Amino acid sequence: MSKKAPSTVFGVRLRQARLHADIPQDRLGVQIGLDETTASARISRYETGVHEPPFEVAKKIGAALSIPAAFFYCEDDALADVVLAWGILKKKERERAKVLLQELSGAK
Template sequence: MTKLTARALFAARLVQARELRGLSQRALGDLMGLGKDKGSSRINRYEHQVTAVGFDNLQKLAEILEVPVAYLLAETPAMANAILALSRMPEDKRPEVVKRLLTAQPAKSG
């Protein structure tokens, strides 16, 4: 299986997060303050891996989409889902969950 580039991972997560929020490319671009036409074009270029996102816009996208930045860069769907689940958990519960995850024995393949 081919390992996806960071840009491809970001593009896939951006599409997923945008669709989960029910936003069009145009609406997301507008919420970023880029205007409807310019914003639509910019989001389209991110999603089609034509343009790389800068750190400031990465942060802005995460805030608008209500996901952690790490979600937009997660290497696998399972990791993205875990990051999203952990971010939505009450802060006082997170340390125990993280501790359990870090001390869990890996599943044996066979």
């Protein structure tokens, strides 16, 4: 496992989510369909910012970690928290949250 600190928003968020889920890089990689021999290295490269995965791969990673793919692209920590919360809401709760946010922001 790489010790290099993440250098991209995607890398920071990926490492944060992976560590929170307590899943090693190799296991995450295999869960999203990567070959066992390269899984750890690929996830490490995503975390350190050497490579950024295509959005379809980000969606697979999000599904494996049970979080919305949008989380990986949030530059703002507060927005990242909102995206995580949104991801666990049921459909009816999302509608209520959406209405409240629209009211607070004045948007429609």
